[in-house]
Amino acid sequence: MVDDDLSVCLVNVAADARPTTRQKIASSPETRAFLDVGLLLLQDDLLDHRGPDLMADHDAGTRLFAGLSQARLIERADRDDVGAERPRMLTVGMFRDRWRYKSRYTEDLIAYLFRSAVLDRQMIAVEDISGRLSATTSFEDLIRQLTGTVLDLTLNDPLWSLQTILRVALPNHPRVRETARYEQWISKWAEIYDSLAKLYGITLRPEYTWLDVAELFNSVMEGARIRARTLGRVVTLSSGETVAAGAIFAMLPGLIEGTPQPR
Structure with missing residues (x-):
């Protein structure tokens, strides 16, 4: 059985909370869900990227972490959960409860990927x-x-x-x-x-x-x-x-x- 306690590797989630609260939030299914969806978006933006759409006015081209907005995370989770028996129901409020700044989220996302x-x-x-x-x-x-x-x-x-x-x-x-x-x-x-x-x-x-x-x-x-x-x-x-x-x-x-x- 692999030990996958996220409270060990995530140092930025709920950084201002008390230790017991921080550990609880870090280990919650919603925290893992936000990170899993972030990895899905990185796959969309990096692994599946085929170059910019030259006909689109707003195509940002290749992105590393620029595309990991709260809105995209939630939209990607909703799209991934269509037809799911237990959808994750992620919200902006849930995200902000965990990470005050995007930089803290991306740091934890790197830690999550390399855990x-x-x-x-x-x-x-x-x-x-x-x-x-x-x-x-x-x-x-x-x-x-x-x-x-x-x-x-x-x-x-x-x-x-x-x-x-x-x-x-x-x-x-x-x-x-x-x-x-x-x-x-x-x-x-x-x-x-x-x-x-x-x-x-x-x-x-x-x-x-x-x-x-x-x-x-x-x-x-x-x-x-x-x-x-x-x-x-x-x-x-x-x-x-x-x-x-x-x-x-x-x-x-x-x-x-x-x-x-x-x-």
């Missing part, structure tokens, strides 16, 4: 996938299927795409630059690779660690994701392998000793 629960869910999914594959799969097919599945998992996740945009657009923002999440991500991958290595009888060359391997493979996967997102498809090499699987196959002889054998 640890998002990473935790991704890692749980990856662990589940790797566990199911390794039980019945040859080592080569394990690499092919795991890289393909992880690519699909992130490429189809709009939150990953929004995180990538903000990392590029706001590289010096303290919430974006927090290194703890990355170290947690890499360490978890190192654990996964270590457990798979034991399953397949793999021994690393003495000059490398599984953290090194995780760093190398993560760099490959990051590049493959961005390229796939840009092209709209996963790049395939002349050998028929995806660029991610092909790069890992090319690196393995320099990283491991012997030939992997399934157990």
